[in-house]
Amino acid sequence: MEVKVSRTPRKRKKEYKFTFSLGSTQEEVLVTFDSKGERPYPSKCVLRDPTGREKLVSPKKLIKALKESKKVLISSDERTSSDADEVKSFLRNFQIKFEEVTFCTSCLQRGKYKTETSYFFEGKPVCMKCAIEELKRLLKERIGDFPDFILEKAIKKNKEVRKAFLELVEISEPNEITVFRTIQEKKPKKLDRIEVSSLKIPNKIKESLIRWGINELNEMQTKALNSGLLEGRNLLVVSPTGSGKTLIAEIPGVTRALNGEKFIYLTPLVALANQKYEEFKDKYPFLKVGIRVGVDRLKTKEYVEIRDTSIDCHVIVGTYEGIDYLLRKGREIGPIGVVAIDEVHNLGDEERGWRIRGLIERLKRKYDPQFIFLSATVGNPEELSEELGATLVLDEERPVPxxxxxxxxxxxxxxxxxxxxxxxxxxxxxxxxxxxxxxxxxxxxxxxxxxxxxxxxxxxxxxxxxxxxxxxxxxxxxxxxxxxxxxxxxxxxxxxxxxxxxxxxxxxxxxxxxxxxxxxxxxxxxxxxxxxxxxxxxxxxxKGSFMGSSEKEVLEELLSPGVDRIEPNPIISADFKKESEEILAFLSSGITKSYEDLIEIHRELEFPSTLGKILSFLLEDDLVRYSNGEIKVTRYGKAVSESFIDPVTSREIKRRILSSRRGRCDKCDPLEMAIELKPFTNAYLGEDIYSEIKDKVSVRLFSGTTLEFLSRPRGVNKGTLRKISRLVQKYLSCNCKDSPFCGCGELKLSMEIVRKRIDDKLDPSQISKEFEEDGLLLYSGDVFNWLEEILHLLHGIERISEALGEIKYSKITREIRKRIEDPWG
Known part of the structure; x- marks a missing residue:
């Protein structure tokens, strides 16, 4: 048992609190002393139990309990007080050993005892926890919430809470207080490195690497080499950015390219594909490098064509979709030696992950290449490597701190x-x-x-x-x-x-x-x-907060140990649209016509829906046909798959195309159909309107808060009100019951973009400039990308209508597409 002695918060002169602690059980005795000469003695002892009930106990019981205690701690705060001398004298008289300590004053007020008191607040000793709480309170009143690690460092440095507060108020640059942690560099052992000149690869590659300043492989690259890199083994390489992951794919890829096989390097973004394309062209001038990032290309006066889109190349750099298009079309890419999937953590992306997983399986079944999967951030690398059938090469240490x-x-x-x-x-x-x-x-x-x-x-x-x-x-x-x-x-x-x-x-x-x-x-x-x-x-x-969470809470979660888990097989959670598109893609690519193969693919990718349900839908809509024991894709099914349109959506497209022949469809115009499938949504309020109402709305035109405010503007000057009225009249006025939330605004704006492109023959940057007069901000890059997406959809509608035998409709669609693609042609 341990006893802690301190003054009570009451103002009675000679009342002390003796707190007896045994494990989690705690009892208090309130003691008043009566001094008889030099021998103080308890005149009143009141026992208070955990429920707050009180009863008198005899001083003898108190003395007995104190003598049986292992340790008696007395607050040193009263060291100079005659009352404290009185308590100490009492303890000495009864030969009760005690130790003088400093208790945290804030804890004492809550009936708790803490002796780790190296810090001060208002001149009184406090523990670290209480110092942080006091500092939090001061900062919250003046500035807001700070992360605990900063508060702790500031207190340790300054020792006094208010001094720490003053330093944090003025903090304006990285220093020893702001550093959360340092991710240390890994010092590689010389033994772990391999000279490039000693690699069993063609001399041309060695010379190129050395010319680029790569004279030896680092430890992580060496680990990949020892894991079967040049023996054709599939690898999942998880290593920080800047650690040299790309080279791991290049070594076997370029080696096999020189031996007549192709090296395919896939990225999630066109910008990254362009960068790798330029890099590979410079690094390996003895190889022909091509790029595949899409099919349709908008002609503009601003656009600079830098691409060799031929697939008759040693190296093909592309986006996931760029290569998948070739597969779905049934194009023979040629013998493929190595496929590198960069940023493979995109398997966890809700929009693209399932397509990437399907692409990997199609490449595997058609060409059986060596796969090199690359990522800097995978929370479950062992699970992902097992799902992908790859050996894990894991290096979590950075090449620089x-x-x-x-x-x-x-x-x-x-x-x-x-x-x-x-x-x-x-x-x-x-x-x-x-x-x-x-x-x-x-x-x-x-x-x-x-x-x-x-x-x-x-x-x-x-x-x-x-x-x-x-x-x-x-x-x-x-x-x-x-x-x-x-x-x-x-x-x-x-x-x-x-x-x-x-x-x-x-x-x-x-x-x-x-x-x-x-x-x-x-x-x-x-x-x-x-x-x-x-x-x-x-x-x-x-003071930052968003969607019910403060910035501080989100930051603490981001800085906590671990990285997000990547779903190894995103098709597991796919909906029916995605499942049916993937099965159709396997049939369209010519990889299989066999029901038995589809059963294996279905089992391998763990589709939620049954194969029977998916095939019934595809057969019913004439996307595939069953003949002579084989499942064959129809012209219509191939057109749908090549266009990356899911079979559920294609059913509605088909219905409208066929209805147009009978003149019984008010939404059968191909351009309207494409825009309805993909309206332009990246419209923002211009500065002249937004600057006055930014505290009330989102900058995005079609966000709920913006639409609600624009429909009933209030608290704005007359000039801004006129601009809002013109904007609403032009794009947001319709007879729909739920206007302006009905989607008509997106459709009107989209049609106006296309009109300016076709009729006014404007480039995306010029179209963007035109909308400034309407009080809108449209980025030219967004306009460019959206017009290309509309071209892609129109091309899909064109393919589908042609496959259905609707030649006239297909011709109309092609004419619209060509006019958007090149209005000057």
């Missing part, structure tokens, strides 16, 4: 701090001779433009024309800018060699970042060929 800092700063101060951080980083020169450069991640295109202008950095987002984005890539990579500002959506896209990454926001559009996205972006800091270390700075708004 990364410092992760968190700086709490309000939204208004962020831009000034970003500018200061960028400038400071640019003054640092690594031992390799490179100046520091910064990537700033934010959550919207508008912010990209705003921040880049204010800090004199390069803007980069998918709303920009390709030619402009390419110019920004080259300028940044050649050191012509200190920083580039981009959206979180491009966090796993183009590879910019930066030493510092700044998170201006923890959201991506209208949702919080996931752990996988966060670590993809974080990993952009520091490259072994350029930098000695990477630095990540997270600018946390202490």
């Amino acid at each position: 990364i410092e992760i800092h968190v700086i709490p700063v309000s939204g208004k101060r962020k831009i000034g701090l970003i500018s200061k951080l960028v400038e400071r980083e640019s003054r640092e020169i690594s031992t390799k001779g490179y100046r520091g450069k910064t990537i700033v991640f934010t959550n919207s295109r508008r912010k990209v433009e705003e921040i880049s202008q204010k800090i004199m950095a390069l803007p980069y987002h998918s709303g920009m024309p390709y030619s402009k984005r390419r110019a920004m890539e080259l300028a940044f990579n050649r050191g012509k800018a200190k920083a580039i500002v981009t959206t979180a959506a491009l966090g796993s896209g183009v590879d910019f060699p930066a030493s510092q990454v700044i998170f201006e926001s923890l959201t991506m559009g209208n949702k919080w970042l996931t752990k996988a996205e966060f670590y993809q972006m974080l990993g952009r800091a520091g490259r072994p060929s350029y930098h000695d270390r990477g630095r990540v700075v997270i600018l946390l708004d202490p």
